[in-house]
Amino acid sequence: MLSYNLPGKLPGEQIIKIIRRDIFILAGKILLALILLGLPALVGALMLNLFPNLAAGEISYPLIVLASSGYVLFVWLFLFFSFIDYYLDVWIITSERIIDVRQEGFFSRVVSELKLFQVQDVTSELKGVWQFIFRFGNVYVQTAAETQRFMFKQIPRPEDTRDTIIKLVEKKKHEMHQGGV
């Protein structure tokens, strides 16, 4: 069973799907962190090879240690926060609504939702070579209100998510008609 602390959980509400960006996006961030670690390490090794006295100097050695330690700690935090940014950006499809939770930087968190009966149109999109090869893309959910358009960004298999939403919306509208609402 899917577990998530739903904001303002409705009675009888069930989580159908929890969606994050494609793992390819996270892999890109990990690769960036590896490059950020690897390149300076390469330059450092080259410098020490050219100037071996650098590692023996009573001034240069402490400065190198302090700078290296600070830099590695910074990249480690960057990597951790990249993961959090990926992990906490989440779209939750429930039996009643769609919830969009976005972590924006360290101090900003946006939660928005729309009810399933408000949904008018659902569009999935695969754009570009990478998205086509790795099968990730966007899903747009349009409501009756002209400006409101939900976007599931860079999610895996967007067609499946579109189908799931369409089925849930039809089911919800059918239930409402039967209930005379």
Place this chain on the structure above:
Amino acid sequence: MTVDFMTIPLIAFLYLYLLFLAVWLIFSLIALYHLLRFGQVNSATFFTAFFYLAGSVMLLFFSYQYLIPIDWSVGLTILQGGAGVFGLSNF
């Protein structure tokens, strides 16, 4: 001819590093708080938090090991027009 010089105590760089460490620690705690407070309630969340903490402790431990034998009483002398930055006469 007089030579103007300025000496920066090496420990000043250590204090700068400690200041950076304090800021790093605050941001780490905020990130951990976000993960545990808003993350999904599952083992992946707790494993990630643990992995980050373990990695951080390891990095701090290695840094400490490298920093502990250093003599912080020396000063970095900057000569006017010279390059004493590296404390090496034959650099």
